[in-house]
Amino acid sequence: MPELPEVEVTRRGIAHLVGRRITAVSVREPRLRWPVPATVGALAGTTVRGISRRGKYLLIDCGSGHLILHLGMSGSLRFVVPGTAPQKHDHVDLVFAENVLRLRDPRRFGALLWTDAAPESHPLLAHLGVEPLSRDFDARRLHALARGRRTAIKQLLMDGRSVVGVGNIYASEALFLARIRPRTAAYRLSFEQCARLVDAIKRTLRSAIRAGGSSLRDFVGSDGELGSFQTRYHVYDRTELPCRRCRAPIRRIVQGQRASFYCPGCQK
């Protein structure tokens, strides 16, 4: 999926919808991770008040409530001109006067929900951890999160209750930059290592956003542009290829049923 950078690229791409009026909502396939509620059909005529991101969730403020959108593993949002025929996995349209915002999600692990209440108190968002690009995320904070945790640092980073938005790609990439092996027990990280890791996470996410995210197969920005960060991976999906820094072959291991990648020469 879309991890934080891809969701943020999407948010920036649709931010100009604020102030514009939804003329219709079309749900062709409501069977996403949870059924798309029929109430979203009643949004026709409402004006978008704001668009924000929390972790990997996009929040669209419609005044009367919020749309909560998650792109799952294969989701993307893009603008199409009115009248464009929907393709096989184009499940939902938000129709505006000038164009149509279309949700595509082949695997249907994504979600489109509605809440009348404060979105941050929604059950899916209420227990989310710290935003990695915020000032709240610093060495002290990560060190506190890691204290007493025997779990591997990579799995801690990917647990949204600790830190949001860091998924399988960027966890491996950030650990490479920080020179820490993914299997290191979280509680064993020194304060100095936490400082390096925080810095590496912020730098990785920011450069990925600048590159338009990663496009492995499905992801496109709202303008249809592919991201290019996948060309800059140091370790992700580079099993047996030489490390860009030390030439040692990159290793692939499995943690929590997810692939992890690291350089045995650069990461200790």
Next chain:
DNA sequence: CTGGTCACCTGGAAGC
């Protein structure tokens, strides 16, 4: 609480 496993779904690539 923690840590481990399974489930959801489609499609592309690799193997035979």
Next chain:
DNA sequence: TGCTTCCAGGTGACCA
């Protein structure tokens, strides 16, 4: 060419 198997950017639910 076609069938089978494995793998993929996430994360909630369930178990010990």
